Amino acid sequence: MFQDRPLTLRTLLRLFWFKITVTWALTLLETGLWVILPLLLGFTIDGLLIGDFGPLWQMVGVLVGLVLVAVVRQLIDTRIFGTMRVELSQVLAERNRGLSVSALNARVLMAREIVDYLEQEMPVLMAAVVQLLASVVILFTFHWALALSAVTAGAIMLCVYARFHDRFFRLNRAINARAEKQVRILETRTGPAFGRHLRMLRHWEVRLSDTEALVYGLIYAVLMLLVVFNLGFTALIMAASAGAIFAIVTYSWEFMDAAFNLPEALQQWSRLSEIIERINKSSPAPQDRREEA
Numbered sequence: 001m002f003q004d005r006p007l008t009l010r011t012l013l014r015l016f017w018f019k020i021t022v023t024w025a026l027t028l029l030e031t032g033l034w035v036i037l038p039l040l041l042g043f044t045i046d047g048l049l050i051g052d053f054g055p056l057w058q059m060v061g062v063l064v065g066l067v068l069v070a071v072v073r074q075l076i077d078t079r080i081f082g083t084m085r086v087e088l089s090q091v092l093a094e095r096n097r098g099l100s101v102s103a104l105n106a107r108v109l110m111a112r113e114i115v116d117y118l119e120q121e122m123p124v125l126m127a128a129v130v131q132l133l134a135s136v137v138i139l140f141t142f143h144w145a146l147a148l149s150a151v152t153a154g155a156i157m158l159c160v161y162a163r164f165h166d167r168f169f170r171l172n173r174a175i176n177a178r179a180e181k182q183v184r185i186l187e188t189r190t191g192p193a194f195g196r197h198l199r200m201l202r203h204w205e206v207r208l209s210d211t212e213a214l215v216y217g218l219i220y221a222v223l224m225l226l227v228v229f230n231l232g233f234t235a236l237i238m239a240a241s242a243g244a245i246f247a248i249v250t251y252s253w254e255f256m257d258a259a260f261n262l263p264e265a266l267q268q269w270s271r272l273s274e275i276i277e278r279i280n281k282s283s284p285a286p287q288d289r290r291e292e293a
Helices: 009-015 017-049 054-095 101-142 144-187 191-236 242-279 286-292
Strands: none
Touching: 009 017, 009 101, 017 054, 017 101, 017 242, 054 101, 101 144, 101 242, 144 191, 144 242, 191 242
16 A cells, blocks of 8 residues: 555545544534534523524534534544554554664554554644634634734744644654663663663653743733633723623633644644654665664
8 A cells, every 4th residue: 555655644635535634524513513602592591581582492402413414523533543653653664673672662653653643643733723714713803903903823833833742743853862772771681871862862761851831831821811811802992792602712712722832732743743754764684683772
């Protein structure tokens, strides 16, 4: 199936395009239903205040549809992406027979993360983009200043992440290099060597964690300012109904939540880029395995 194609996201998308399209279409449908819920809830609040139950039944219908779509998507996802993991792992093991067991085992586990990205991170990324766009559009229908504040916060967030992308790549490369050596070091049964390995692994993991804390702290601060501004603007400037206030605050929070998911998916892409580069390297010839060990 893979023939001589590189083991990348693009290759998986080409080979399994129909199955992936089906599951991602369900993901977008599920996300769309989630997105309109706060708006329907706002309409329901205003409707119930005047004795109108129509919006309530509309919201119930959307909730039922949401449950059905989510269940069907989960059933399909497990089967589709499970098959992709099997195919990818088999091809990787065949192409890297010259590697040591330590490096080969690490690369097989890393390769599974490519499929994990398609199954877990890409739906999150798509949902985040849909939520961001929908939140901006809906906030704009209430007041342009609310939408402008959201767009400004999103732009600042992306600039912060872009500043640290290369650092994420380098730190993940160091961690993955250590992971490839772990089984080989254990096979030597040398306590001091394994201790040094674990201390080095901890060193790089701490540096990665510190970088994540700094980046997400900055992003969280920017997004919290967005929510506070929109809440204050709605309360002090706009003469909004109770349902409108609820919808504005909820969509501002939805924007913050989606925007926070976006850099997480982008950070995982930084890690995945390094993994794809690593697993597509030519493995050493079988006769060189003793030298590698």
